Amino acid sequence: xxxxxxLQTIIGEALTERNFPDNPNTLYEPIKYFLAIxxxxxxxxxxxxxxxxxxxxxxxxxxAALAIEMFHxxxxxxxxxxxxxxxxxxxxxxxxxxxxxTAILSGDATLIxxxxxxxxxxxxxxxxxxxxxxxxxxxVCEGQQLDxxxxxxxxxxxxxxxxxxxxxxxxxxxxxLEIGAILGGADKQxxxxxxxFGVNIGIAFQLQDDILDxxxxxxxxxxxxxxxxxxxxKTYLLINALQLAKGSDKQELIHWTEINxxxxxxxxxxxxxxxxxxxxxxxxxxxxMSFAEQAYQALEVMAVARExxxxxxxxxxxxxxxxx
Amino acid sequence: xxxxxxLQTIIGEALTERNFPDNPNTLYEPIKYFLAIxxxxxxxxxxxxxxxxxxxxxxxxxxAALAIEMFHxxxxxxxxxxxxxxxxxxxxxxxxxxxxxTAILSGDATLIxxxxxxxxxxxxxxxxxxxxxxxxxxxVCEGQQLDxxxxxxxxxxxxxxxxxxxxxxxxxxxxxLEIGAILGGADKQxxxxxxxFGVNIGIAFQLQDDILDxxxxxxxxxxxxxxxxxxxxKTYLLINALQLAKGSDKQELIHWTEINxxxxxxxxxxxxxxxxxxxxxxxxxxxxMSFAEQAYQALEVMAVARExxxxxxxxxxxxxxxxx
Numbered sequence: 001x002x003x004x005x006x007l008q009t010i011i012g013e014a015l016t017e018r019n020f021p022d023n024p025n026t027l028y029e030p031i032k033y034f035l036a037i038x039x040x041x042x043x044x045x046x047x048x049x050x051x052x053x054x055x056x057x058x059x060x061x062x063x064a065a066l067a068i069e070m071f072h073x074x075x076x077x078x079x080x081x082x083x084x085x086x087x088x089x090x091x092x093x094x095x096x097x098x099x100x101x102t103a104i105l106s107g108d109a110t111l112i113x114x115x116x117x118x119x120x121x122x123x124x125x126x127x128x129x130x131x132x133x134x135x136x137x138x139x140v141c142e143g144q145q146l147d148x149x150x151x152x153x154x155x156x157x158x159x160x161x162x163x164x165x166x167x168x169x170x171x172x173x174x175x176x177l178e179i180g181a182i183l184g185g186a187d188k189q190x191x192x193x194x195x196x197f198g199v200n201i202g203i204a205f206q207l208q209d210d211i212l213d214x215x216x217x218x219x220x221x222x223x224x225x226x227x228x229x230x231x232x233x234k235t236y237l238l239i240n241a242l243q244l245a246k247g248s249d250k251q252e253l254i255h256w257t258e259i260n261x262x263x264x265x266x267x268x269x270x271x272x273x274x275x276x277x278x279x280x281x282x283x284x285x286x287x288x289m290s291f292a293e294q295a296y297q298a299l300e301v302m303a304v305a306r307e308x309x310x311x312x313x314x315x316x317x318x319x320x321x322x323x324x
Numbered sequence: 325x326x327x328x329x330x331l332q333t334i335i336g337e338a339l340t341e342r343n344f345p346d347n348p349n350t351l352y353e354p355i356k357y358f359l360a361i362x363x364x365x366x367x368x369x370x371x372x373x374x375x376x377x378x379x380x381x382x383x384x385x386x387x388a389a390l391a392i393e394m395f396h397x398x399x400x401x402x403x404x405x406x407x408x409x410x411x412x413x414x415x416x417x418x419x420x421x422x423x424x425x426t427a428i429l430s431g432d433a434t435l436i437x438x439x440x441x442x443x444x445x446x447x448x449x450x451x452x453x454x455x456x457x458x459x460x461x462x463x464v465c466e467g468q469q470l471d472x473x474x475x476x477x478x479x480x481x482x483x484x485x486x487x488x489x490x491x492x493x494x495x496x497x498x499x500x501l502e503i504g505a506i507l508g509g510a511d512k513q514x515x516x517x518x519x520x521f522g523v524n525i526g527i528a529f530q531l532q533d534d535i536l537d538x539x540x541x542x543x544x545x546x547x548x549x550x551x552x553x554x555x556x557x558k559t560y561l562l563i564n565a566l567q568l569a570k571g572s573d574k575q576e577l578i579h580w581t582e583i584n585x586x587x588x589x590x591x592x593x594x595x596x597x598x599x600x601x602x603x604x605x606x607x608x609x610x611x612x613m614s615f616a617e618q619a620y621q622a623l624e625v626m627a628v629a630r631e632x633x634x635x636x637x638x639x640x641x642x643x644x645x646x647x648x
Contacts, residue, residue, distance in 0.1 A: 027469040078432060082425040101406040101472060104428060108402060109465040111432070115439060116458045123451035130443040130450070134436060141433040145351040148425060 001052045001311050004045060004318075011041045011048070011069065014062055020113070030094045030106040031113075034073060037091050042319070043172060044069040047180040049312055050194055053304055054184020061183050063120035064129065068176045070114035071133075075140055077107035082148060111137075121183065128182050136175035143168025155242070156234045162203065170202025193298045200295035201316055207288040208320055210235040214272055215281055226268030232257045236287065237280050241271075244278045292320055325635050326382065328642075331372045335365045335393065338386055344437070354418045354430040355437075358397060361415050366643070367496060368393040371504040373636055374518055377628055378508025385507050387444035388453065392500045394438035395457075399464055401431035406472060445507065452506050460499035467492025479566070480558045486527065494526025517622045524619035525640055531612040532644055534559040538596055539605055550592030556581045560611065561604050565595075568602045616644055 002010070015035055020028040044065035051061030079085075080093040081103050087093060095103035121129055146164040150156045156164075177198040181191045212221055213228040214237060228235050238257075245253050253274050256267050275281065295316070299309055326334070339359055344352040368389035375385030403409075404417040405427050411417060419427035445453055470488040474480045480488075501522040505515045536545055537552040538561060552559050562581075569577050577598050580591050599605065619640070623633055 024466055024469045024473060026473050027466060078428055081428060100424070104402055104405060105465055105469055105472075107432075108435070109462065111435060112458060112461045112465065115454065116462070119451065119454040119458055124447075126450040126454070127443065127447035130439065134440045134443055137436045138433065138440070141429055141436065142348055142351060145348045145429055148429075149348060149350050 001308065002048070002058065004049075004311065004315050007045045007048045007058075008041050010058060010062070011044045011065060012038075014066055015069065018066065018117075020109075026102070027105060027109060030098055030102050031110055033097070034077060034088075034094055034106070034110075037089050039089065041069060043072050043176045045315065046173060046176040046198065047183075049315065050177040050180025050186075051183045052180075053194075053308055053312065054181050054186040054190070056180070056184040060122070061180055063117045064179050064183060065176075067114045067117035067133070068172070068179065070110050070117060071137065071140075072172065074107050074111040074114060075144070077103055077110060079144060081107075082144070125182055129179055132175050132178050132182065136171045139167045139171045143171075150234050153234075156239055158236070158239055158243070161234065161236060161239055165203055165206045166199060169206050170199045173202035173205070174198035187303075190302050190304070193302045196298040197295045197302075197312075200291045200298065201319070204288045204291040204295065205319055207236055207284055207291065208322070210237055211281060211284050211288070212322075213237075214275060226264070226272070229256075229268050229271045230264055236284050237275060240283055241275055241278055241280050244280075245274060249274050249277060288320070292316075325376045325632065326372070328369060328373075328635065328639050331369045331382075332365050334372070334382060334386070335368045335389060336362075338390055339393065342390065342441075344433075350426070351429060351433060354422055354426050355434055357421070358401060358412075358418055358430070358434075361413050363413065365393060367396050367500045369639065370497060370500040370522065371507075373639065374501040374504025374510075375507045376504075377518075377632055377636065378505055378510040378514070380504070380508040384446070385504055387441045388503050388507060389500075391438045391441035391457070392496070392503065394434050394441060395461065395464075396496065398431050398435040398438060399468070401427055401434060403468060405431075406468070449506055453503055456499050456502050456506065460495045463491045463495045467495075474558050477558075480563055482560070482563055482567070485558065485560060485563055489527055489530045490523060493530050494523045497526035497529070498522035511627075514626050514628070517626045520622035521619045521626075521636075524615045524622065525643065528612045528615040528619065529643055531560055531608055531615065532646070534561055535605060535608050535612070536646075537561075538599060550588070550596070553580075553592050553595045554588055560608050561599055564607055565599055565602055565604050568604075569598060573598050573601060612644070616640075 020031055022028065047065035047068050048058060048061045051065075052058070076088065077094055080088060081095045081100055085093050086096050093103070094106055118129060118133060119126065143164055143166070146160075147168055150160070150164060174195040175198070178191050178195040181194045186194070210228065213223070213233075213235065214226065216225050218225045224230075227233075228238070232238070241253060242250070252270065256262070256271055296313075299312065302309070344355055346352065371389035371392050372382060372385045375389075376382070400412065401418055404412060405419045405424055409417050410420050417427070418430055442453055442457055443450065467488055467490070470484075471492055474484070474488060498519040499522070502515050502519040505518045510518070534552070537547070537557075537559065538550065540549050542549045548554075551557075552562070556562070565577060566574070576594065580586070580595055620637075623636065626633070
């Protein structure tokens with residue numbers, strides 16, 4: 001089995017080699033620009049890890065891994081428009097650097113490219129691969145829609161929130177792994193366990209994101225600490241704080257989410273203080289660990305030698321204890 | 325073989341039966357609304373005609389036919405945003421009735437649904453089906469990009485224009501037919517001939533559109549006659565008129581494309597008069613017929629009994645001599 005770093009290199013090189021055509025440049029230049037912004041290529045790494053876990057070669061796993069990465073980039077391109085995000089990893093987003101129409105069409109072409117890459121897999125596996133990929137793709141759209149819907153709601157329950165992040169971010173990790181397992185010829189049970197592992201790790205990963213936004217080390221966290229607080233983002237932390245706070249704490253928390261004019265640092269400090277009073281970090285950490293636990297249980301029962309699972313466990317640990 | 329009307333009914337019913345889920349309603353309601361606006365379902369009819377031509381049943385052809393219709397609707401949803409179109413067949417477009425984000429995500433989910441439907445085809449045909457579908461999908465994006473690029477250019481050549489409409493509208497007709505042929509087990513040569521037939525009919529169809537915009541009967545043409553003239557749309561007619569006009573005619577034509585304030589009817593009348601002087605309608609008609617001729621030649625050599633080709637010819641005739 002290859003190391004994570006080796007797989008990241010393989011994926012990075014493959015993305016450069018199998019590039020898009022030159023014309024129309026107005027369509028393909030933005031895509032090339034966006035792919036070059038990079039990222040850790042976590043999702044295609046999962047596909048290759050799963051493929052190797054069940055005995056497929058890197059060569060066999062690569063097209064599907066790249067399809068997963070293309071799909072992920074398609075969602076980022078379109079989400080950036082919907083979220084009006086000016087920056088992605090410190091670089092201008094496509095709709096900012098070009099315009100909304102360019103970002104729409106670039107996203108469309110990137111999604112279609114994902115399917116082109118998927119179609120390079122063994123013909124006899126295509127039906128199964130498409131089933132998993134298409135279901136995931138539909139759910140990711142549903143998750144993005146729910147996320148946008150939640151912005152307009154006064155309250156969101158913990159259950160609704162967990163359902164949304166399962167769709168928006170976690171099923172992609174599950175599918176990335178299951179697709180690798182299909183390529184390696186894994187049976188239904190192992191496939192299902194690997195999918196469950198991925199989805200639960202994905203939820204834990206998102207909860208870690210919510211925690212880091214408030215409790216991350218500013219010198220290591222890439223974004224502004226407290227960004228979610230400033231935007232009243234209905235994270236696991238805010239949802240539970242609104243649920244648990246009583247009396248003047250609750251009054252103050254609601255006050256901060258309602259006013260439009262405020263000192264950013266003061267808002268971050270005060271909301272964080274209320275979170276601290278309520279023990280929200282511990283609560284979120286506990287929830288995160290319960291999903292990680294479910295993930296490891298699914299991995300545990302999988303019919304693969306323990307030493308083969310180590311790369312996957314190692315990779316997961318780096319995701320869950322990361323500080324950025 | 326079924327009649328065109330029978331196939332249209334079958335497709336209409338299948339679209340209603342295999343509807344989208346109810347939740348999230350904010351995602352699926354706009355899609356259902358848009359599909360209900362209707363249209364003639366020309367493209368899925370082509371898929372079913374081709375499938376029957378080579379001996380596949382309607383049941384075998386239906387998922388792919390619906391995939392073609394979904395793909396077409398996806399392009400309309402996103403093109404309407406890019407073109408800032410307020411209406412589609414007299415009804416509000418999604419981005420007008422809801423907002424741009426809704427139209428982006430609805431389009432994405434509709435494209436993914438197209439792939440879900442395609443994946444319902446026989447597993448052993450999926451690799452070939454995907455190859456044809458994906459190539460077409462990529463080319464349609466390229467065509468849309470070129471169309472947008474052309475708006476910003478001072479001049480476009482006839483060759484560039486024909487290349488653009490081939491990609492933006494014609495390859496979809498070619499692929500709709502070829503996919504039907506694949507489902508019927510047609511060989512490579514017949515598939516290729518049917519594709520060529522579809523692409524050339526598609527170009528002829530678009531040229532007919534360009535002609536109807538200027539010379540259509542206002543009582544039968546669904547849109548405003550002269551709409552392309554008002555918008556300076558670089559149609560086959562305008563491109564050739566700018567090429568052929570001389571002296572004061574050329575001056576006047578350029579004048580009409582450059583001024584921002586004008587009386588709409590006067591502009592339409594004067595530009596049409598110049599087209600008439602130059603014999604542009606006849607030129608466009610001749611070009612249209614040359615593509616129709618190429619289409620029929622491709623159909624002629626196809627190894628299928630002549631009587632079986634009749635539905636296809638009948639259908640094509642109604643497309644090419646239509647008045648709306």
